[in-house]
Amino acid sequence: MRTHRYAVLALAVVVGLIGWAGPVLGQAFPSRAIEFVVPFGAGGGSDILARAIAKVIAEEKLLPVPLVVSNRAGGSGAVGWSYVLSKKGDPYFLTTVSGSYWTTPLLGLAPFKPTDFTPVAGIALDTFFFVVRAESTYRTLRDIVEVARKSPELITVGGSAAASDDRVSTALLERAAGIKFNYIVFGGSGPALTNLLGGHISTTWLNPGEGLEQIRAGKVRALAVTSTERLKAFPNVPTFKELGYDVVWEQYRGVAMAPAVPPDAVKVMSDAFQRMCRTQRWQKEYIEANLLVSICQGPEAWGKTIEAVSERYVRMFRELAIIK
Amino acid sequence: MSLPRPGRVLWDRLAALLLLAFAVYIVAVARQLTYMQGRVPGPGFAPFWIGVGLGVAALAILAGSWREARSGRPAGVQPEEEPLPPARPLTLVAIGAVTIAAVVLIERVGMLTALALVLLALGRILGGSWRAAVLTAIGLPLFFYLLFALWLKVPLPRGPWGF
Amino acid sequence: METLRLLGEGFAVVVQPLNLAAAVAGVLVGQLVGVLPGIGPASTIAILLPVTLSLNATAAMIMFIGIYYGAMYGGTITSVLFRIPGESASVMTTIDGYAMARRGRAGPALGIAAFGSFIAGTLGVIALMLLAPSLARVALAFGPPEYATLLLLSLSLIVYLTGRNPAKGAAAALLGLWLSVVGVDLITAKPRFTFGQLNLLSGVEFVPVAVGLFGLAEVLLSVQRGAAGAGVTADLRLRAVLPTVADWLASRWAILRGTLIGFFVGMLPGAGATAASMISYATEKRFSRHPERFGTGAIEGVAAPESANNAAAVGAMVPLLTLGIPGSATTAVMLGGLLIFGLRPGPLLFQEHAPFVWGIIASMYVSNVLLVLLNVFAIPAFVAVLRLPRAVLLPSIAALAIIGVYSLENSVFEVWMALLFGGLGYLMHRLEYPPAPLVLALVLGNTFEETVRQSLQISHGSLAIFATRPLAAAFLVLTVVLIALPVVAQRRQVRRLRAVRKAT
Known part of the structure; x- marks a missing residue:
């Protein structure tokens, strides 16, 4: 009797241990929820991307487990990405990649390099409109360049950060036209846009998604776009290139995992992303809703993009004397 | 009314001295930052004056505690709350x-x-x-x-x- | 007339069962989230996005509105009962709300907050409904110089919060200003005072500071006070816990002024409900005939900030609905949610999606009614919590503070910050340094610095930009008047006191 009871107890312990250690001991990836770290607060571009991904992946049943979005904001992404960095080898952490992923470490504000993480998928790219408000006397880019030539630093350009895509685009235009703007940082494109609409600054940069409604309502005019070709949704907005200024700048969005993740786990994730990218739902709810260009890059191509973009930022920041 | 307990003045001065030291630290760090960028205040401008202000406030607290000690009654008007029982x-x-x-x-x-x-x-x-x-x-x-x-x-x- | 017709159509939208259910669910969730420190309306809406996506854009937005308003109502409860601000916009409520609770008047404090919120919310929606387009123009008139001078005016109100030793008040305010510049400088991307901490790069978070300075410090002080400190109403019947006629008389103007300030400040992108509640509290103290009552349980000190934060939540909808620009984190999340539905708010929203917009406006009225009922009838239950034994209540408050602050950024760092400021808050109280100037300066300080620098960048360094723009100049004049008056008044008071002392 007594031995019997011990045997049951022992069995229970063993079963319990297996149940507990099961996920670690060779169950197929993924066997539990994956934490999708957004290194920014709720409501930002990265947050919207992550939540759209989590939604489409769940609705299209592309992964057997949910992606649980967690916002770990702070230090222009430094906090969230450092957190994922510390999960080396653990495939249960996914994070978003966006502009700050390159700029924050470049500014010496984060203990990682963009190439430290495991690339999973390049998702979309975004471009920038150079806009003035409807009441502005500047009708074309040429008007602005001429005024800026005569009086340097007269034309104010609103931007979201001191070292960001808007700053780089501004610098590219300054260099291409041989002029000097008065660049003013507003901490976000929302405040920059209100200041533009209120007539407190002359120009600013907007993503097509941010600008669409304003342009449609006739509140702002887009003078040029930083893409290589005209955007389908805005056939009337010329590129800088056609206007004779070598200003091409794109903003990439994608996802990455912690460093040194097992290759089979990367494959599972990247397969899911490749399939997601091709669903109607994804194209409609994220790409079209935000007027982006879908790129659908797999791990290898995305890794190369990350490196290439990294080099572009280094070059531009050196030129701007933001870094040495 | 509640006269200052014996230790009060001492603690008050200690805190003020601590604030003064902290103000010196703020000013010292602020001086490493750019004070003016061209014609516009740089990142060091605000911290510098915040540090200076804190230093002045700390000195004023010290001076006040001096006056208080000499006149034997608290500066200002009334204490805002009933005194706490002694700390445990x-x-x-x-x-x-x-x-x-x-x-x-x-x-x-x-x-x-x-x-x-x-x-x-x-x-x-x-x-x-x-x-x-x-x-x-x-x-x-x-x-x-x-x-x-x-x-x-x-x-x-x-x-x-x-x- | 046209407005009334549209509003009628809006109500027709709201009373559809699905939309009504969304409103009820929203206010319940918002209320709960408002009670928890840390998790705010922005993160709640983000968390619930997947749930709302099974609805349509209108129902989802109605739910978001319910959450937003619910959080503004709910933030009051822990502020009054435990001195833990449930939302950052409820910090000012802790001062007099908690003082009232300690005198056994938690009920009237919660009651006036609920009614004040209701009045402010409703007046705010009326203003939004009738004036939205012209209000949008006001919001656009605010460039960096206008912000800078408005913030200067707001910061100068600290003079009224300094307590009995102005030097100590000034020191607290300067510490707050210093905390506000910690982090990466917006204009130059250079880190300042970050002590090598990644978590400090984005600056000092407000919630852990407030929870520590007010809530955790209060736990320590309650321990020290012993059993004597607790004030509990014996009678928990609804009638006994509601505000009295005297309470109403004392707070009627506070509610109206709070509404006005809240709506206006909330409408300005980037200013927000927290700043609005602080400015209205300080203004109330400034205009009070008995400013000395503030901090000891003045009901106006609860009515004003609570009305202001609700009006601000309505005001924040103005730039979103009229311009398509989110002015706060919460409205930014709402915008993100609407994008997923393929609805993109912009300047044409009112024309092109009238039923949607008016449905939302009508839902604001409905949410307010639901919330005032919910909050008033729940007061006895809330107050009953104070009857728990101290050895259960105080540890529970500490635990709530810890998990709440953690959930803010999912980070233990913020918990450490809260503990640090809990200790500091205790010391400040013992040494009679007022905490209110510190938090006000922390909220407004760095925006003030940024807008001053932006202004000077625009004017190429010329200070004239603050004097030549009419709005900015008006704020400057007001600031001078507000600073000069108390100095004169204080001189007079001191002289009077001396005379009294000599006489006795």
């Missing part, structure tokens, strides 16, 4: 120590276990019964688990036992 330093230190220990433990034993420990220890320190302390230590973390972890999906730190 041991209880306060114990509470502080328990809380700090629990926060250290959050990432080792998990958020819920750490909170259970806080509830248990503080409940006992504050003179509650074992029964009440244990009940709170089990009930509240359970409630938090349902609310934060299950429903609001906050990724709470977990201990080696899975919660």
